[in-house]
Amino acid sequence: MKVIALHQLQFRWPQQSHDTLRLDELVIEQGEHLFIRGASGSGKTTLLNILAGILTPSSGQLHVLEQNITQLSNAARDRFRADHMGIIFQQFNLLPYLSVLDNVTLPCEFSRLRREQAMPVVATAQTLLEQLGLAKAITTRVITDLSVGQQQRVAVARALMGKPELIIADEPTSALDSDARDNFLQLLFTQAEAQGSTIIFVSHDPQLSRYFPRSLDLQRVNPA
């Protein structure tokens, strides 16, 4: 299955004279984890927002999971994202007022599909946390007491809940030292592959591309 298939994609902010993003062709097969390299200003945030269905391209075709999401309504795209995508941010992924476990199970509160795929939810969350190397004792800790590395792993567990087909990670390792980073990527790959999720990983750090079967230099392919 093609996770992403885009063709002649173009995006321009309203009232701007030039395109922010122009991509000719990009097809990602399932399991074909993609590393997107791009410095700030290269249009990577725009690309991620388009892939996640938050922005709609100005022109061109975009299929996510073989669905033409540009033709969906806003609400339907929100639903689609909730059902099929797990998202990991650079930092501060977690709601500080929820427990670790509640943070992990949050996607299941908004998507019935993912809730059903994660049944029994709490046990699944605990298993995921354990497999990501987080001791059980951590589930009762306050979020703000966790280290950055631990917080990012909790965020991975949340993104994986309910087996979404697509994991979008936006610089999730930038706050980690290199040992923690290697460990983090290892765990991310293992778990994503175990449940068949495809990772799209964005970073400005070119060194990370060696972990990925495929990489894309946005500065080079985006002429805009």
Next chain:
Amino acid sequence: MILLKLSLLSLWNRRVSVLLTIVAIAISVALLLGVEYIRKEAKVSFLSTISGTDLVVGARSGSVQLLLYSVFRIGNATNNISWKSYQELAANPLIEWTVPLSLGDSHKGFRVLGTNQDYFKFYRYGDKRALEFAQGQAFKGVFDTVLGAEVARKLGYQLGDKIVVAHGTSEVSTALHADKPFTVTGILKPTGTPLDRTIHITLEGLEAVHIDWVAGTKVSGYSISAAEALQKNLQPKVITAFLVGLKTRAAAFRVQRDMNDYKREPLLAILPGVALADLWQALGMFETVLRIISGFVVLAGLVGMLTTVLSTLNERRREMAILRAVGAYPYHILLLFIVEALVLALVGCLLGMILVYVLVWVARPWVIAEYGFYLRTWLPDLTSLALITVVVGLALLLSLLPGTIAYRRSLQDGLTIRT
């Protein structure tokens, strides 16, 4: 359900500012409900300044004026009723009792009322409550006096003290009836009515102090001592007004007409309940002003809430982006703020109600003992529930502002976390 949980936990996470917001709402709601309560109690208390009296009769003037001087001891009568007419009218077979009232003198700013023992027997106030003595008893002798509770408290009088009545009603009076002092024989319990500020003396006593006065001034070189006065005929020639109790209330209009049609002198008989209601209506302005003020205080409380919520919008931007990333719809973000406002307003209102209840509960015994105002326990009635509904509704309406801002931002920001 998840939204409620998220709202509550998010509020708990910001509990210090949330608590302050709730306290501000609670205080403003307590004020609103308190004002409403005081307004109602004041009205009840006002309308029951006099009860059990079917008619008040005085010289012809306005009904409010008659009520003011006869019941509230405010202002003066324009004319008097002759004793003869009073006797004639009181003989009406439909009348059960009458109490004569004679006003005009004062003591240190408090009005002096000349009357007889029947006053203490028949006068009723509040829920048909009779007058009670805190100390002593009704007057027996001509130069005895009974003080209202506030008079005794403010001037520090006790049983057996002698007081001198001043001629006229001005606060600083130089014309004193110094030769004929009155002895305090009784002090009334507080009633919460103008009675507390009244000095009661006998009609005969009032007549006696004026025996050597002509046309409002003391006749120089002519003086009659108290002892001599007692030997004279002290039956009053005029009174200011009188209270009437009827055998059946149904006769009120008939007797009223008889009084108003009295040929010998122009009189006015009023139904005190009706006149009181008229007067309260005339004072309605003050109610409105109180309500407007408390309304603004509530608005200030709610705007305080709005400010607090708006000031947290930036720091909560991340929270909204995370929620959007895990699948929350934009309208969920809007709902989050509405639920939050609902929780704040409801808890604030509840706390406000508890505050009023406790304050009234604490103040009640003190107010009853000190001022004789009989306060009822505060309980939420339909009016307060309606007011609370308005407050909560307003809070919800105001929450749409931060809610909409957050909603718009969550659309703009998308998955980008801005800080």
